[in-house]
Amino acid sequence: MDIIIIGMLLGGTYALMAMGLQLQYGVARIMNLANGEMLIAGAFGTFWFYTASSQASPLWSLIGIVPLAFAANWIIYMVLILPLVKRAKNQGQLEVDSILATFGLSFILVGLLLAIVGGEYLTYSYLARPILIFNEPYGLNRVVAFIASAILCIGLYFWLQKTRPGLALRAVSVNPSAASLVSINVAQASAMAFAIGGAVTAAGGTILSMFLTFDASLGVIFTLKALVIVVMGGVADIRGAIVASFILGLTETAVARLIDPGLTLASAYLLFMIVLLVRPEGLFGRRSS
């Protein structure tokens, strides 16, 4: 039983890391390798807020961080990514260009973070209390993170499925050139998806900072995990990333508990390979015809 709950909690954590990248890659078609740095930036913002506000709930910092991250990512898209989109002759070229550009961006962000906050480890303690579920203790901050992640996933899913802007985003994700034929402003929609993705990632950083310890150079770890999840889930569907997060969380926990914690990474990548071999388009991906 505790394997399932810990696995679900970890899955929620992973969903927070991967959701933003899913939006950026699935809709805006930008494989953002600076995703982890955005997450760290969110975590640092929260740390700063938590210390400056003499320990108010870190969740309040979302009010400032989400719009800021949205704006920052909008600007990044307009300045850095849009020229690439304009000059790209096809999807493949855009992907290669954006990977290179965001790879560079990740170094710039690490440098900025180092310059602003320094290289020290940042950590604080919030809601590090046990909460009993079926008479077993779990970290309250992890449960809160899980709930936040569930709200975020459901909210995003319904927003994409039920609203007009969501519909436009999905249309762009299916076929950018056809979308522009039905008077969808593709550049606008992509920028929107990229900015929302960035905001979601930063919000993830805020929530994760309640129980993870960060330093400026840790971003790449989160980027890698998110990458695995997004590719595993299938590029075009947000449900894919959610399901993949939970599969990964459950597998890693089961392996850690039943076999050996040393094998968690190996099991995650084994799973990743199996999915790539059996369903190269991802769990929820569409087969290209």
Place this chain on the structure above:
Amino acid sequence: MQAQTSLKFAAATALATILGLGAAQAQDLKFGAVGPKTGPLASGAAVTHFPNFQLWVKQVNDRGGLKLKSGQRKIVLIENDDRSQPPEAIKIVERLASVDKVDFILPAYSTGINLATAPIYAKYNYPQIAQAMVTDQGAELVKRYPNLFVFQAPTSAFAQGAVDVLKKMKDAGQIGDKVAMVNIADAFGIELANAGRDRLAKAGFKVVYDRSYPLGTQDLSPVMKAAKAAGPDAFVAWSYPPDTFALMEQAKIEALNVKAYYSAVATGFQGFYGKYGQLAENVLGAGGIQDSPEIRNYYKVHKEVTGVDADYWGSPLYYALLQTIEQAIEGVGAMDLPAITAHMKKNTYKTIIGDVDIRNQILSKVWTVGQWQNGFYHAVAGEGFSNYKPIIPKTNW
């Protein structure tokens, strides 16, 4: 393109160095420093490595500089970022020695990089007084590199120290004989776990849980749940900073109530006590410092000058090694590198950690285990000292 970029980079760095040096007085001494300002090692170096250099250089210059026979000379510190990469560090040390021709090169940061750069220090005769270097090969290394000094305890001493503490507690009837042990799955963690495992068995302990976890593990709750299920009397983790923090949090959540709780790196960081406060009381970890007015003053001044809280493991040792260098240089009275090395092999020095003896190229006395007691991380075990602070069994979370 690669070559062009790195050429540009090299040109820019060279230019920056020239400009930096141009500002200095011609008769100032040039001290080269190499260390990680970016990359995975940067967070450790930001606490232990660079701030001590800056503090010491400022203090020496405030006094008017190093006293040489030719008069007092101020120090200009040239800091270089090795990006946590040994090849980069090798290039930097080579450049400091052959191009910048600095008067002295301060030690590098981390075991791997100190080892990687040792041949370069040796080639140019710079004394290399390595603190951030934990290895069991010290005795062989100093034979190979006559200018190398190991200012740190060997790996096995840390395992020995932790086991000594547990044994003392067991003999006093404070804990039973069941130990849960976890380690991070990299060279450091595995080496310590292996050393710890043998020594625990010899000391009559039963290791009831013994597992490793990979670097960057985000969730240690399965590990802690299983460790608790094994019903240990003591918990030992050969851990790095992010997991040291995460394990502590999980231990509290799982209510792992052991009388002896040990986690390796970062337990002695002031941030650890800052984060957990009262909860950190009587937690054991690597390092430790003997309390003294000089040490208290060092922490105060370190914070005032650099804005960073010094840690309770490497930081005071780093400062002590800089004091050692200072006294050796002033003892010789000139920037004569072989003579400075020889001076260190013949003399002992007075520092904030007491008398320093590196005549055999290896620090003779060192603390290996610390324990948080009333907000100070006291040394409770070590090698070469005669008295340590008594160990206090931990109360429940």
